[in-house]
Amino acid sequence: MSDTTTGQGGPVSAGGVMLAADGRPLKQSLARAQRRQRLRAFLLVAPLLAFVLIAFVAPIADMLFRSVENEIVPETLPRTVAELRRWDERSGSLPPQEVFVAMARDLQLAETRKLHTRVGQRLNYEYTGVSSLFRKTGRRLSRMGRELKQAFVGLDPAWGEPATWVELIGAPDWREAQAAWAARRARAGADAGPEPLFRADPAIAALLPQTADFYAAFARAIQTEDGDSPTEEAPWPLVYDALYRDLSGGADLSRHTGPHADLLRAAAAAVPGFPPVSIRDEMLKVDDGWGDVAMWQTIKAYSGRFTNGYFLAALDMKKTPDGIAMVEENRRIYLMLFWRTLLLSVGITLATLVLGYPVAWLLANLPARHANLLLILVLLPFWTSLLVRTSAWKVLLQQQGVINDLLVWIGLISDDARLVMINNQTGTIIAMTHILLPFMVLPLYSVMKTIPPSYLRAAKSLGATNWTAFWRVYFPLSVPGIGAGAILVFILSIGYYITPELVGGTSGIFISNRIAYHISISLNWGLAAALGSILLFAVLILYWTYDRIVGIDNVKLG
Amino acid sequence: MSLPAYATPLQRIWHYGFRVICGLIFFFLIAPIIVIIPLSFNAEDFFTFTPGMLALDPDAYSLKHYRDFFGNPDWQQALRNSITIAPVATLLSVGFGTLAAIGLSDSNMPFRRTIMAVLISPMIVPLIISAAGMYFFYSRIGLQGTYWGVVLAHAALGIPFVIITVTATLVGFDRSLTRAAASLGAGPITTFFRVQMPLILPGVISGALFAFITSFDEVVVVLFVGSAGQKTLPWQMFIGLREQISPTILAVATVLVCVAIALLVVVELLRRRSERLRGMSPS
Amino acid sequence: MTPRKTAFAAMAGAGILAATAAMAQQMANTMTLVSWGGAYQNSQNQAYAIPYRAMHPEVEVVWDESSAEAVAKLRAMNEAGNITWDLVDVVAADAIRLCDEGLAMEIDHDEVLAPAPDGTPASEDFGELIVSDCFIPQIVFSTTFGYRTDVKEWGGKVPTSVCDVFDLKTFPGKRSLEKRPIGNLEWALICDGVPIEEVYDVLETEEGIKRAFAKLDTIRDQVIWWTAGAQTPQLLADGEVVIGSTYNGRLYAAIVEQKQPIAMLWDWQMFDLDGWIIPAGLPEDRLARVLDFVRFATDTQRLADQAKYISYGPARKSSAPLVPEHMKPHMPTDPANAKHTFLFNYEWWADYRDDLDARFQAWLAQ
Incomplete structure (x- = not known):
C-alpha cells in the first residue's frame, strides 16, 4: 500500500515507533487512513442501500407484517372483544346478554364508519356467513332499542332533544369550546373549521359508564364521518338502551348535581316500569345466525391484534376450539399447490440441466470463434422479452397452432386427435424450460471453460474409457456449475407468475398465481401475504445456499 | 473437438450424434423466437402458416399487424409509457448502483457480504412477492398507481444487474491508477470521471442495458404498482395474451426481438472492448 | 465541469424533466375511465366517450x-389517499361492496342523472336496478352459452337446453366455463334436477355442494376454464371449444360483427347488472368533470346508443323503445330469449x- 511506502521513508522516533510524514505514529496514521477509506466506501454504498431499503426491503417487511396483522377486529369491535374475554367458549352455550349488547354497539359504530362489512369479510374468511350477518344486522341496528327511546321520550320529551344529551354527557370545557366554535362559525361560516371533537364529562362517565362511553362514541362518529354535530342529532336508540342499562344497574344518582340531574333521577325512578328489552333477542330476530355458538367461538379466536390465522390457512389448517386442525379434505389446496410448485420447479430444473449440459459442454470445447457465434443463440432468448417468448409458445402449442399443424401435415396425428399441449402442466413445463434454459447454460459454460481439456486426455491416456473419463474426471469438476445453474433456475421458477398464468390452465398454475388471485380478486390480502411469506422463506433459504456454494459476488451475466 | 482419425465407428456415431442433439437443443432455444417473425407478416388473423404463406404467395403476407401497432392509440400510449419509464428507472439504478459498486469493491467496506446480499435480493426474490409487497407498501405511502412508484420499483429491480456488471469490471480495475491520478494532483471527482469512469464504462453501460431491459420487459410489478396511466408495452401484451391473442401481439413481439438483438450486439461489443482494455483475450 | 460530465448531467436532467412534464400533462386534462376492455369497452367508447369528446375536445x-x-x-388507492380513477364500471355485486x-360515492340519483325525455325522474326511470346508493346502472347483461354451428360430430343436432352442456354423448367436444364457482354451480344443480327457486338453499348444504361438483365432474376433462370475457369467443372462433359460456355481448360481437359460425344458447342465462360508480374522495375539479360526463353518458339517448354497438339491455326504461329494431332479438331481455333466466x-x-x-x-386442482 502506498501509505506504507511513505511510512518506510519517514523518520523513526526515539522510542522506535515509526512515524508518518506528519509526525504521528505510523500505526495510528494508518488506522486513521483506513477508517477514512472505510467511511468513504460506506458513504458510496449508503445512498443505494437506503434506496433499496425503502423501495424494496420495506415493502417486503410490510407484507410480512400484513400476514399476521389482525387490527381490524379489535379496532372495530373493541367492546365485543372485551366482553368475549369473560365468556367461556368451551361451555357450548351462547355468550351472555352483555356480549350481544357490546356487539350491537360496535356494529352500529362500524356501520357509521363503513367498516362493518370489512370486519365481516375478515371474519368470513374464518367462518362462512359472518359477512352477510354483519351486513344484514348493520341495516337494522338503527331500530334496535326503539321501544326504550319511545319510553324515555314518553316520560319527558326533553330526552328526545339533542341538547339534553350534549349538556348531560359533554365535558364542561368541551361545551365551552363548542359554543365558541359555534359563534365563530356564525361569523365566518365554513372557515371556522371542524367542530371540536366531543369529550365526555369524567364525572358522568363514572356515574353512567356505558352511556357516557357509547354516547361519546356516537358523537365522535357522526362528527368525523358525516360532518354532523351532536348538538343537532338525537342519539341512536341503542344509546337509550345504554342509559337504561346504567340506570337499572343501580347507578347512585343521589349526590349527582350536574345538568339535568332531576331529569335523570326521574328516569331512574321510572326505568323499572319500562318494557323489558333484550338486544340478544332482537339480534336473534334479525338473523338466527347470531345463535350460532361456533361463530362466536370464531370471533373470540380471532380477536387478537395479531393472528396466525392466515398462516394456518396458507397451510390448509384452521383453528378449532380443540386446537389446530387440518381443513376438510375437499378444501385443501395450498399444500398441494406448494407441492406442485416444488415438483414442477424440480422438473423444470432437471429439464434445463439435461438440455443445458451438452450445450454448455459444446460451447466450452469449441474454438472461441465458433463458440461465440453459438453463444448468441443462447443469449438472444435471454435478452428477449419474457412475454414475447410466452406468446411464441402460446402460438406454437395451441391445438390449432403451428406444432399441431405440422404434426397433422406430416401425418403423425390425425386432424381430430390434435395434441393438447397448452393450458396444462405440459405447456408450463415446455415454456418455462425454454425461458430458463439460458440461466442454466451460462453458469455451466463459465465453469466448464475453466476445466482444462488436458484432464480428459490425461484420463484417457491412462486407459479410461470415454465414459469413465467423463464421469470420474470431467463431471465432478463441473458440479459447481451445475449447483449454481440449478439453484438459480430453481429460485427463478418457484416464483414464476406470468408464464403459468398464460399457458398453465388449471393444472399448470403455481402458488404465485394464487397469491395474485388473493391480492386482486378475492381481496384476502392477509392470506396472500402469508402465502408470499412462506414462498419468500423458501427462496431465502435457497439464496443463502447459493451464496454459500457460489458466492453472491460470483454471479455473472452474459 | 475434431474427431481423431483413429476414432472407432461408435465414437464417430457418438461424435456426430452429440452434435445433432446439440443442434436440436439450439433449435429449441431459437426456433420459437424466429417462428413468430414470419407469422407477424400474416395477412390473415391466424396464428399459423396459411397455405398461401407456405407457397410464398406475396398476397399472403402483409404489414397490417404493424400498421395496427403503429396506428393504434392503445399500443402507442403503451410504447410511450415504456419509453418514459425505463430510461428514468435505468438512470436511477445506474447512478446509485455504480457508486455503490465502487464502494463495495473497496476491501475496506464493512459488512460487504451482507450488504451485497441485500442489494442483489431484488433479483432473487420472486417478482410476485416484490409486487405484492410494493403494492401494499406503496399504497400506504401514496405511490401506488403513480409514475414515480413504477419508476422506483423498476429502479430497485434493475439495481442487482448494475451491481453485478460494474463489480465485475472493477475486479480487473487497477487501483494504482487512481492513486497515480491523485498523486498527480487530481481531485477525487476528476479522478472518478477522467480515470475510473472510462475504464469501468463498459461495465456501467452493460449494467445500464440490463437495467433498461429489466424495466422495459417487466410486467408483474407494473401490473400491481401501476395504473392505467403507466400501462407499459409488456402490460398491454399481457392483457392481449390473457384475453385474446390478436396478431398485433406478434408484430410487437417481432419489434421487441429486434430490440433484443440490438441490445445483445451492444453488450457483446462492450464486453470485447472491456476485455481488450483489461488486456484479456477476447473470449 | 468537463464536457463529459456536463453531458451526463444534462442527460440525467433532461430525462427527469421530460418524465415529469409528461406526467403533469397527463393529470391536468385526462379523465380515467375504468372498464372491462374488449367489445364492451369499445361500445362505451363509441356511445359515450367519443360523442362527449366531440363536445369537450379539451378532455x-x-x-x-x-x-x-x-x-x-x-x-x-383509498389507503394511499391518491385516487387515480375518475369513473369505474363495475358489476352490481362489486358496487354494493364498494x-x-x-x-364509492353515494349519490342522489335524481340530482346527478338526467331525467327521461318525458320528465320522469332518473330514480324512477332506472327503477329497481338502482341496487345501491352508489350504483349508476348502465346495462343488463347475461352470462350465457354460445356454440359452434358446424360441429360434424353432433350430426345436425344443436343444443337447446343448458343441460346439453353436460351432455357429452350428444354434444361431444371441449367446453369453456368461467374459472369461478358462480354460475357454474347453479347450472350444475339446475341440470341435476333442482328447481331454480331452491338452488341457493341446496347450495348451502354439504350434500348440495357435493351434488353440484359431482355434476361438474361429468364434464371436467372436457372443460377449458376462462378468466376473461373475450376468451370464449376466441376459443370458439379458433375451434378450440365447441360450446362455452361468456357474456352475451361478447358472443354477439363474434356472431354478428366477425361472422363466426357461432349461435346463442339462451336457456337459463344468468342475469347481472353493470354500471358506473364514482370513487369516493375525488377532488372538486375532477368530480365536477366526472359528474358532467356521467350525466351525459347515462341519459336516455346515450344508453340506447350503446345498444347499437353491443347487445346489452339499456338500464333505463325510457331507452328501451329507442333500441334499434335489428338489435332487439339479440337482447338478453327479449321475451324469446328470456324464457328461463335467473338473477345472480x-x-x-x-x-x-x-x-x-x-x-x-x-x-379444479384434484
Whole structure:
C-alpha cells in the first residue's frame, strides 16, 4: 500500500515507533487512513442501500407484517372483544346478554364508519356467513332499542332533544369550546373549521359508564364521518338502551348535581316500569345466525391484534376450539399447490440441466470463434422479452397452432386427435424450460471453460474409457456449475407468475398465481401475504445456499 | 473437438450424434423466437402458416399487424409509457448502483457480504412477492398507481444487474491508477470521471442495458404498482395474451426481438472492448 | 465541469424533466375511465366517450381495463389517499361492496342523472336496478352459452337446453366455463334436477355442494376454464371449444360483427347488472368533470346508443323503445330469449364466495 511506502521513508522516533510524514505514529496514521477509506466506501454504498431499503426491503417487511396483522377486529369491535374475554367458549352455550349488547354497539359504530362489512369479510374468511350477518344486522341496528327511546321520550320529551344529551354527557370545557366554535362559525361560516371533537364529562362517565362511553362514541362518529354535530342529532336508540342499562344497574344518582340531574333521577325512578328489552333477542330476530355458538367461538379466536390465522390457512389448517386442525379434505389446496410448485420447479430444473449440459459442454470445447457465434443463440432468448417468448409458445402449442399443424401435415396425428399441449402442466413445463434454459447454460459454460481439456486426455491416456473419463474426471469438476445453474433456475421458477398464468390452465398454475388471485380478486390480502411469506422463506433459504456454494459476488451475466 | 482419425465407428456415431442433439437443443432455444417473425407478416388473423404463406404467395403476407401497432392509440400510449419509464428507472439504478459498486469493491467496506446480499435480493426474490409487497407498501405511502412508484420499483429491480456488471469490471480495475491520478494532483471527482469512469464504462453501460431491459420487459410489478396511466408495452401484451391473442401481439413481439438483438450486439461489443482494455483475450 | 460530465448531467436532467412534464400533462386534462376492455369497452367508447369528446375536445379520456380488479385497486388507492380513477364500471355485486366500504360515492340519483325525455325522474326511470346508493346502472347483461354451428360430430343436432352442456354423448367436444364457482354451480344443480327457486338453499348444504361438483365432474376433462370475457369467443372462433359460456355481448360481437359460425344458447342465462360508480374522495375539479360526463353518458339517448354497438339491455326504461329494431332479438331481455333466466344472487355469494371458491379451486386442482 502506498501509505506504507511513505511510512518506510519517514523518520523513526526515539522510542522506535515509526512515524508518518506528519509526525504521528505510523500505526495510528494508518488506522486513521483506513477508517477514512472505510467511511468513504460506506458513504458510496449508503445512498443505494437506503434506496433499496425503502423501495424494496420495506415493502417486503410490510407484507410480512400484513400476514399476521389482525387490527381490524379489535379496532372495530373493541367492546365485543372485551366482553368475549369473560365468556367461556368451551361451555357450548351462547355468550351472555352483555356480549350481544357490546356487539350491537360496535356494529352500529362500524356501520357509521363503513367498516362493518370489512370486519365481516375478515371474519368470513374464518367462518362462512359472518359477512352477510354483519351486513344484514348493520341495516337494522338503527331500530334496535326503539321501544326504550319511545319510553324515555314518553316520560319527558326533553330526552328526545339533542341538547339534553350534549349538556348531560359533554365535558364542561368541551361545551365551552363548542359554543365558541359555534359563534365563530356564525361569523365566518365554513372557515371556522371542524367542530371540536366531543369529550365526555369524567364525572358522568363514572356515574353512567356505558352511556357516557357509547354516547361519546356516537358523537365522535357522526362528527368525523358525516360532518354532523351532536348538538343537532338525537342519539341512536341503542344509546337509550345504554342509559337504561346504567340506570337499572343501580347507578347512585343521589349526590349527582350536574345538568339535568332531576331529569335523570326521574328516569331512574321510572326505568323499572319500562318494557323489558333484550338486544340478544332482537339480534336473534334479525338473523338466527347470531345463535350460532361456533361463530362466536370464531370471533373470540380471532380477536387478537395479531393472528396466525392466515398462516394456518396458507397451510390448509384452521383453528378449532380443540386446537389446530387440518381443513376438510375437499378444501385443501395450498399444500398441494406448494407441492406442485416444488415438483414442477424440480422438473423444470432437471429439464434445463439435461438440455443445458451438452450445450454448455459444446460451447466450452469449441474454438472461441465458433463458440461465440453459438453463444448468441443462447443469449438472444435471454435478452428477449419474457412475454414475447410466452406468446411464441402460446402460438406454437395451441391445438390449432403451428406444432399441431405440422404434426397433422406430416401425418403423425390425425386432424381430430390434435395434441393438447397448452393450458396444462405440459405447456408450463415446455415454456418455462425454454425461458430458463439460458440461466442454466451460462453458469455451466463459465465453469466448464475453466476445466482444462488436458484432464480428459490425461484420463484417457491412462486407459479410461470415454465414459469413465467423463464421469470420474470431467463431471465432478463441473458440479459447481451445475449447483449454481440449478439453484438459480430453481429460485427463478418457484416464483414464476406470468408464464403459468398464460399457458398453465388449471393444472399448470403455481402458488404465485394464487397469491395474485388473493391480492386482486378475492381481496384476502392477509392470506396472500402469508402465502408470499412462506414462498419468500423458501427462496431465502435457497439464496443463502447459493451464496454459500457460489458466492453472491460470483454471479455473472452474459 | 475434431474427431481423431483413429476414432472407432461408435465414437464417430457418438461424435456426430452429440452434435445433432446439440443442434436440436439450439433449435429449441431459437426456433420459437424466429417462428413468430414470419407469422407477424400474416395477412390473415391466424396464428399459423396459411397455405398461401407456405407457397410464398406475396398476397399472403402483409404489414397490417404493424400498421395496427403503429396506428393504434392503445399500443402507442403503451410504447410511450415504456419509453418514459425505463430510461428514468435505468438512470436511477445506474447512478446509485455504480457508486455503490465502487464502494463495495473497496476491501475496506464493512459488512460487504451482507450488504451485497441485500442489494442483489431484488433479483432473487420472486417478482410476485416484490409486487405484492410494493403494492401494499406503496399504497400506504401514496405511490401506488403513480409514475414515480413504477419508476422506483423498476429502479430497485434493475439495481442487482448494475451491481453485478460494474463489480465485475472493477475486479480487473487497477487501483494504482487512481492513486497515480491523485498523486498527480487530481481531485477525487476528476479522478472518478477522467480515470475510473472510462475504464469501468463498459461495465456501467452493460449494467445500464440490463437495467433498461429489466424495466422495459417487466410486467408483474407494473401490473400491481401501476395504473392505467403507466400501462407499459409488456402490460398491454399481457392483457392481449390473457384475453385474446390478436396478431398485433406478434408484430410487437417481432419489434421487441429486434430490440433484443440490438441490445445483445451492444453488450457483446462492450464486453470485447472491456476485455481488450483489461488486456484479456477476447473470449 | 468537463464536457463529459456536463453531458451526463444534462442527460440525467433532461430525462427527469421530460418524465415529469409528461406526467403533469397527463393529470391536468385526462379523465380515467375504468372498464372491462374488449367489445364492451369499445361500445362505451363509441356511445359515450367519443360523442362527449366531440363536445369537450379539451378532455382526454384514458381507458383502464381493470374492472375485474376494481375493488382491490380502489382499496389500495383509498389507503394511499391518491385516487387515480375518475369513473369505474363495475358489476352490481362489486358496487354494493364498494358502497358498503365507503370506497364509492353515494349519490342522489335524481340530482346527478338526467331525467327521461318525458320528465320522469332518473330514480324512477332506472327503477329497481338502482341496487345501491352508489350504483349508476348502465346495462343488463347475461352470462350465457354460445356454440359452434358446424360441429360434424353432433350430426345436425344443436343444443337447446343448458343441460346439453353436460351432455357429452350428444354434444361431444371441449367446453369453456368461467374459472369461478358462480354460475357454474347453479347450472350444475339446475341440470341435476333442482328447481331454480331452491338452488341457493341446496347450495348451502354439504350434500348440495357435493351434488353440484359431482355434476361438474361429468364434464371436467372436457372443460377449458376462462378468466376473461373475450376468451370464449376466441376459443370458439379458433375451434378450440365447441360450446362455452361468456357474456352475451361478447358472443354477439363474434356472431354478428366477425361472422363466426357461432349461435346463442339462451336457456337459463344468468342475469347481472353493470354500471358506473364514482370513487369516493375525488377532488372538486375532477368530480365536477366526472359528474358532467356521467350525466351525459347515462341519459336516455346515450344508453340506447350503446345498444347499437353491443347487445346489452339499456338500464333505463325510457331507452328501451329507442333500441334499434335489428338489435332487439339479440337482447338478453327479449321475451324469446328470456324464457328461463335467473338473477345472480349477490348477497348469497357475498357470504359463500370465499368458502366455495376454496372448494372450487381444490376441486379444479384434484
